[in-house]
Amino acid sequence: MRVVDFRSDTVTQPTPAMRAAMAAAPLGDDVFGDDPSVNALQLALAERLGFGATLFMPTGTQSNLCALLAHCQRGDEYIVGQFAHTYRWEGGGAAVLGSIQPQPLNHQPDGSLSLAEVEAHIKPDDVHFARTRLLTLENTIGGKVLPLSYLADASALALKHGLARHLDGARLFNAAVAAGGDPYVAAREITQHFDSVSVCFSKGLGAPVGSVLCGSAAFIHQAKRWRKMLGGGMRQAGLLAAAAHYALDHQVARLADDHVLAKRLAAGLQGLAGVTVEAPQTNIVFIDVAGPKAAGVLDHLKSRGVLATGLYKLRFVTHLDVDAAAVDQTIAAMREYFAG
Structure with a gap:
């Protein structure tokens, strides 16, 4: 009897062509910043999504956590959905390791957060409250695509109140492909509304390991320090980056x-x-x-x-x-x- 696994898109195996790309990858020491395969992946994604810099991470959980830690300080707060990965499925890392308070909100039927409710939960500048610093969204969320018009409105609201904007884009390219047309163009239309984006390669894109955090050069400089503290510095990581790069080039459409x-x-x-x-x-x-x-x-x-x-x-x-x-x-x- 054939066993078929629908538990998650994380269960995928590398294709023979992906394994060949991994075997052929030129390697260096990524902690020193000289692994050519890691650098090539980071540059490729930065160019395709329109960011100043990117950073290869072992996992999406670490990528999201580094983003939250880079955006927020102890006693700060991020607004997030009740079923968002950065709140519900990542072990409470932002609160436990960063002393960052989550402000979870209920999702609308389409997966979005009510922007009126978001605005109502932004705390005033008062010593009684945590400092609201960040709006975190997820796309896709529960397999649902957040509309571009919603992302534009959410971004405008965040900027109005001086909040940074982070996207958990674990399945960013699913959202982009669902939009139709060139998926890289569609992905960039999504990411333009955020200061930072985490992209996962070990889900539908089929790589065995890895996520990439995108942001400005200054932001990624901070995130790299957090990655080191969290144990995410890897050495000959090009073996893994080559798989992610292959997925980016061949397994999006x-x-x-x-x-x-x-x-x-x-x-x-x-x-x-x-x-x-x-x-x-x-x-x-x-x-x-x-x-x-x-x-x-x-x-x-x-x-x-x-x-x-x-x-x-x-x-x-x-x-x-x-x-x-x-x-x-x-x-x-x-x-x-x-x-x-």
């Missing part, structure tokens, strides 16, 4: 295939009793299961060779190691379970 497969999966699950399928915008399908059937669905899927997650909703994520046959296998397993 193919994200559209993942979006098509997510829609195929969602369509195939329509009409099941007690099942509500959220129409996917990119590569993530969320499903609500009502009643007693909810308890056993993950075990049934596993028995049929399908891996998924169900932290708060049933979630399926399509990626480069999932094909149409895997989607159809999942639809069949779900229909079998809910027919019983």
Whole structure:
């Protein structure tokens, strides 16, 4: 029985061509700044997204944390969504390691934060309050794409109040591909509204490891110090950077295939009793299961060779190691379970 893994797009394996790029990568010591493969990746992403500098990191969590630490001081505050990765899924690092207070807000149905609510939660300059310094957004958020008009309005609001703007762009290129046209142009249209952006290469782009933090030269200079303190300085990191660079050059446009497969999966699950399928915008399908059937669905899927997650909703994520046959296998397993 074939096992298909929809738990996350982080489970992807490097393609043979990516492995070849890694094997051929020229190497140096990145702590000294002389790994040519790391430098080439950083320069390429800076040019494509329109930033003055970039910094290669082992993980997206570290990239986001370095951004927050570079933007904020002890006693400062960042405004963030309740389900944003920088708040909910990164171990509370900003608060624990940076003494930075999060101000979480509820998401709107489209994944955005109400800008009226954002403005209402910006603290006045008063000794009783933490100093609001940063607005943090995520795109995509739960697989949903934040509209460019919303990003422009959110950016304008932040600038009006003197706030810095950070984007967790772990799936930035999913949002860019969903916009249609040249994905690099679309990505730059998104990132222009932010002072810093974290881009992950180990999700849909299919690299084994790595994220890149983008910002101004002065900002990245600060972030590099934080990366060192957090244990993120790597030596011959070009082996990993070469994989990310290959993904940047060859595996961005193919994200559209993942979006098509997510829609195929969602369509195939329509009409099941007690099942509500959220129409996917990119590569993530969320499903609500009502009643007693909810308890056993993950075990049934596993028995049929399908891996998924169900932290708060049933979630399926399509990626480069999932094909149409895997989607159809999942639809069949779900229909079998809910027919019983």
